[in-house]
Amino acid sequence: MDGSATRPRREEYPDLTRAAVVDAARRLFAELGYYRTTVQEIAKLSRVSPATVYAQCGGKQGLLRSLMDSWTRAPMVDRSLRESLTADDADLVFRTLTTAYFEITKEWGDVIQVVLDVAPHDKDSQAVLATAGRRHSRSLTAICRRLEDIGALRDDVDARLAARIITYYYGLDGLLRTREVFGWSLERAHEWLFGRASAAVLRSRSGAGD
Template structure:
């Protein structure tokens, strides 16, 4: 019996753990000390790997930031929220699930998002990652707008595109970050943003 598939699986698992350790270290160091002050060598030391391992996996510091964005984009809470929205019985329920899901995602990845958006001008690769992150979130919020249309929940005169814009305005990254910087709790921010979306979009 060949042990090759087993060994391959073990190697893949080890590589995944190493990648996670590197990203965790990079996220923490960038958030605590600033993107500009951190080197690949320092990330490697914090992750207890060789610098060449970091270079091989991510290429550059900007590559690390892009990978952090991609990890956030794959957050399971996003899929769960979209599933709940798709099963919502009315617009108010859909909006509550949308606010809760976006809030949960931002909360889990807030440090990575701060690094990404605060360093948008530091490297063209990061700027492109910001555009991709925004486009992806707008697309997902567009799915929520589609559901509100299906439910017949929108105010007269508001169509799918307008609903998507309002969702982006209130539930996009910048709104959560701004409220948090003002000292709001996650719960307060979630409830307020959900109420604003409901007032702006839903039939009375």
């Protein structure tokens, strides 16, 4: 039997309240920007007091950290990593990896943009972004080593260089940047980046190095 079914409602209230506050903050950060959003506005939208926003979520900075954690620890991140590390087909590994970039950006693009906008001006947000970068780098490096192990990389590309190339094209915000520069849909930006990144990293089907 699901334990949540017998959980007293009073014990669920803090979780429900926190979720409402986080959702309100995400909406307002995307609509108004981080700096223009006030704790009072977050409290009003989530129908709690400003004191609750501070006590349960740590104010605006705590909310930004919570959103970053939800972004970088999304289930699809771990799923993509597991699938990529167990696949033997280079095209499947690469498509799984880049599809994860697409799906994460599609779901969390607003949060990614907020963190990128705030980080240059705020030390705590810089730390948030650095944490996201480290998590991204660890996963990507492991996947590129997998590509190297199965002989999928070009002759002039090792795992370390492959990770740098993919980061250059995709990174944390490559899809957002490409969409903005060209005015494309996220889908078209993804296919464009996929074509160029795969050509720069993967061995051709004929087996040649370039």
